[in-house]
Amino acid sequence: MDFNWLSTILFFPAVGAIIIAFISGKNDVLIRRVAAVFTAVPFILAVYLFITFDRSASAAGVIQFEENYLWIAPLTARYHLGVDGLSMPLLLLTTFLGFLAVLISWKVHERTREFFAWLLLLETSITGVFVSLDLLLFFIMWEIEVIPMYFLISIWGSGRRQYSAIKYVLYTLFGSAFMLAGILSLYFTTGTMNMIEITNGGLGMLQSAMPAAAIFWLLFIGFAVKLPMFPLHTWLPDAHTDAPTAVSVMLAGVLIKMGGYGMIRLCVSMFPESAQQYAQPLIILALIGILYGAAVTLMQTDIKRLIAYSSVSHMGYVLLGIFALGQVSMTGAALQMFSHGIVTGLLFAMAGLVIHNVEVRDLRKLGGLARQVPVMAAVFSIAGLASLGLPTTSGFAAEFLVFLGSYNSTAVPYAQVYTIIAIIGVVLTAGYILWMLQQAFFGPVKDIYTGVRDADRLEKFYMFVLVAVIMLVGIYPAILTDVFKLGISPIVGMISG
Amino acid sequence: MIPYQLIWLIMLLPLFSFIINGLVLRQFINRKSKLYGYVTITAIAVSAIFSIWALLSVAANNEEIIIPDVSWVVIDNGVNIHLGLIADQLSTMMAVVVSVVSLMVQIYSLGYMHGDEAGYYRYYTYMSLFTFSMLGLVLSDNLLFTFVFWEMVGLCSYLLIGFWFHKKSAADAAKKAFIVTRIGDFGFLAGILILFFNTGTFDIKELHELAITGVLAGTVLMWAAIGLFAGAMGKSAQFPLHVWLPDAMEGPTPVSALIHSATMVCAGVYLVARTMPMFIYSTEAINIVAIIGGFTAIFAATMGLAANDIKRVLAYSTISQIGYMMLGLGAVGMALAGEISGGELHLGTEEMLIIAKGAVAVGMFHLFTHAFFKALLFMGSGSVNHSTGTFDMRLMGGLRKTMPWTYATFLIGSLSLAGIWPLAGFWSKDEILVSAFESQKILFYLAMITVFLTAFYMFRAIYMTFHGEYKGGATDDGKDHHHTHESPWVMVGPLVFLSVLAVVAGWWNLTGAFNHFMGHEAEAAASVAGGLFGAFTHTVEGIPLPLISLLVALFGIFMAYVIYNKKWITAGSVGKVFGPLYTLVYRKYFFDELYENIIVKLVALKGLFTGFQLFDSKGVDGAVNGVAEVVTAGGRAIRHAQTGQLQLYGLFIGIGLAVIGICVYVFG
Secondary structure, eight states: OOSOHHHHHHHHHHHHHHHHHHSOTTOHHHHHHHHHHHHHHHHHHHHHHHHHSOOSGGGTTOOEEEEEEEEEGGGTEEEEEEEOTTHHHHHHHHHHHHHHHHHHGGGOOTTHHHHHHHHHHHHHHHHHHHHBOBHHHHHHHHHHTHHHHHHHHHHHOOSSHHHHHHHHHHHHHHHHHHHHHHHHHHHHHHSOOBHHHHHHHGGGGOOTTSOHHHHHHHHHHHHHHHTTOTTSOTHHHHHHHHSOHHHHHHIIIIITHHHHHHIIIIIIHHOHHHHHHTHHHHHHHHHHHHHHHHHHHHTOOBHHHHHHHHHHHHHHHHHHHHHTTOHHHHHHHHHHHHHHHHHHHHHHHHHHHHHHHHOOOBTTTOOOHHHHOHHHHHHHHHHHHHHTTOTTSHHHHHHHHHHHHHHTOSSSTTHHHHHHHHHHHHHHHHHHHHHHHHHHHSSSOOGGGTTOOOOOHHHHHHHHHHHHHHHHHHHOTHHHHHHHHHHHHHHHHTSOO | OOOHHHHHHHHHHHHHHHHIIIIIGGGTSOTTOTHHHHHHHHHHHHHHHHHHHHHHHHHHHTSOBOOOOEEEEEOSSSOEEEEOBOBSHHHHHHHHHHHHHHHHHHHHHHHHTTTOTTOHHHHHHHHHHHHHHHHHHHHBSBHHHHHHHHHHHHHHHHHHHTTTTTSHHHHHHHHHHHHHHHHHHHHHHHHHHHHHHHHSOOBHHHHHHHHHTTSSOHHHHHHHHHHHHHHHHHHTTOTTSOTHHHHGGGSOHHHHHIIIIISGGGHHHHHHHHTHHHHHTOHHHHHHHHHHHHHHHHHHHHHHHHOOBHHHHHHHHHHHHHHHHHHHHHTHHHHHHHHEETTEEOOOHHHHHHHHHHHHHHHHHHHHHHHHHHHHHHHHHHHHHHHHSOOBGGGOOOHHHHOHHHHHHHHHHHHHHHTOTTSHHHHHHHHHHHHHHHHOHHHHHHHHHHHHHHHHHHHHHHHHHHSSOOOOOOSSSSSOOSSOOOOOHHHHHHHHHHHHHHHHGGGGGTTSHHHHHTTOOTTHHHHSOOSTTGGGTOOBTTBOHHHHHHHHHHHHHHHHIIIIIIOSSOHHHHHHHTHHHHHHHHTGGGHHIIIIIIIIIIIIIIIIIHHHHHIIIIIIHHHHHHHHHHHHHHHHHHHHHOOSSOHHHHHHHHHHHHHHHHHHHHHO
């Protein structure tokens, strides 16, 4: 523990936010540059950590880059950070998208200072969720995220932004209420806030005050809202539709991953027996999410709303992978989280660009844009194809591992049947993605869109970076799965199959 | 003996040309430059040379070339996926077909795509990607990577059908092709998962072993095989997933020649052949292959009778001929079913392997010959279009005078397709007929009727296009098409080359050499006509089958001559006699209406999905909004009692604590 890497990554954006707060609001250029620097540094550090991360087999389940200080003595709450194989790639993803979100917001001119300050604070809080190993710290980070999100949506959003922002806050707090209850129950029954200790101690640490299943469900509801799981998903389309582009990217890219991460980190690894007991109904909800989500997606005509609903469907695969409770399926779920982060992040960035440049968001009115904006059309198509799980993109690697792992799961009865049903989703996905691409970019060229600006240099930069990562993970998924499996194998080891 | 690294290059060279064209060259040169074409052609030419070398190496030693694997993803001991290539008789033969046809198509495209406003850049970039993916599909040694490339060729097909994406019909057709084949891919993926679950491997050779030794058997094997065949049905446009292929003709014609006739749509046949041991040990699955194939052959041929668009005639013909190949692969199934007594198959491993190899030899031989003459026919129709500006045969006629080379090569292709001695199609079709005759008479009769139909619709096309009076060509593109002309040499050259192959490709098996190459030794003499002239005297079970099929084909040509050339009987009067039947065929048995208007639009989009949408906004969200309103009202109420701004937050913490209390009470 020679250098506090994680703390540096965690608080760098927050420090940036404070500095930005002191810059004159008129100095847009400086604000953007400061924001870029204070998100670029954590990203570079995260890349460094990812490279130096110990991938040897003996590192399975080991917390790396750990920091552990006493924080609130009476509660035995500690300032305890660390990453394992599960959280390391998610940390990388958060800092990566955090940096790109700043670039994506380069054209925000309204109340720039506040916008970037909130955006950076948002990154800190999300990072905090992924690196905290203390329940109190975890919960605080989880809650802080609501504040910047509320302001970002309600001030810089569009459409019914007030409604969507409030809805987002209410939903999150609704889930958090259950989660807090769960965390407090955990604390009162085990006497510790240390997540690792609770996981390792197993259910033996639970004293009789609360049954394990009850705590499992309390925690689960909190995470299920965030994931989002059917039927708790309706906040997501509204929030996405009305949020500014960069916020959509962060929301789809990393925020909802907090739900999946929490499920694995708290629900499954602390309550393996409950997870197994309730796996079947949860998988059925996952299937509903996948198919129903895809069906509703097919009905959308607003470009951002369509992508938002597709997230409901895609997160169904995550839920399926997690609760199939196999090592491969859970690795697939983790990879799906990462993949969905970059793919949907790119889709939202592109949709935002279309809306910004064309100033139309209704797919029925768009059309023929491939001639006028070829670069955007090409990148949007690649993102779409990744979203429908085309091989050589990360989407395929992730979905395939989820299917493979779920089908082979021995922990859950009828896993094969559920998996086959889930695969129907890929046909529906192809339907809505191709429909969206056709509506926006193909068909007769429309004169009213002549002169629409294509992506500029900065936009091309972040697009191509995302495309490169999507392809890299798609062609060589081992770059991530080798890390994920270190975090997941000890968890799966606790499940009797 | 070819070094194994070169096998990798067969597949990777087109990938390099894809990267060079797609990412590098575009930075420096205009999209209309022919350089893109030259890069692609060079890469594929070298690929073709290596493929032929590989084929010769395999043939010379009669054994496959061993190629080391590359590791891809390792998650735990159970999931350890490797990427490897297989270079045996089957795959090297396919590689030759793919690279040679692709090479011809790329050269031809230099002429055909000349002056297209989209330029060569996008076209050759996609074509390189396609050729890479198709060669990858063919050479892959495990089902996972077969599937990966399977999807990649689907993507290329999508991109190339929609090449002229500003036309709504093209964009629609591309989307339809992708989605319909994806329905089949659902089965393919499920099949792979079933196989992996039961065997722990994707490796094709290991799966063969397991099927042969009986480890993989029963319902598991049946469903796995049916799953794989579902994928094949989608890709190869077999009934009931055939609807996408006729629409796919919206793409540029060389694309149709390469992707939608010679290579990609035959991938389904290749997949079944590749996994033949799995099918042979599941009589249900192999019978499904035969029945679907036999039915599709005649079903598609009837639709070809009424089409007026020359490319659509060829498209139906392709579906029909692929049905033939499937029939060739599956025909042994009925014979096998006869061997079952008491639920057990009483054949030794050796006998089963011979049957499997025989079936593969029959099906693949037709794939081999068909690839050349069908690519030739498509490119011929492209040549016609180049001159007349249309694909509608009713606007053509009399072109044989102005386009002699196109006419001659198209005629050779048609004769070959119709199965006229001694052209390639005659030999390969004959073997399928023999195979069907020996196992299932009904399928045989269907196949025989199809021979007649095939000869008839092809010569209908020839008479409408090349004979009679010229009717003026396209009228809607603002160009003058009154003076037709022969296409440039860059287009005619490939036509001539392919027409030579359309004649001689069938001679490979004159004395059973092809069967021998495919490892099918035992009954080589029995099913082969025995030399060039042996065909006339060859008999199967005492019946001169080759002669009969030749006469049936000639009768088909004669009928077309009577109706469309001499007009002794007019097409209109034939149409009247068969009135409703004609409408049924002309409207493609109403499958498009059934799928698009009823199933997709009415049931799914207007019915079910709209219901879901309403449920989502009114049901799920409505309920939540109701709760939210109550809560906000509650918050407002509390606000009256308290000061400060944090009460909402506090309220929820309070609810949380209350929930703990309830939980303790309920569970505790």
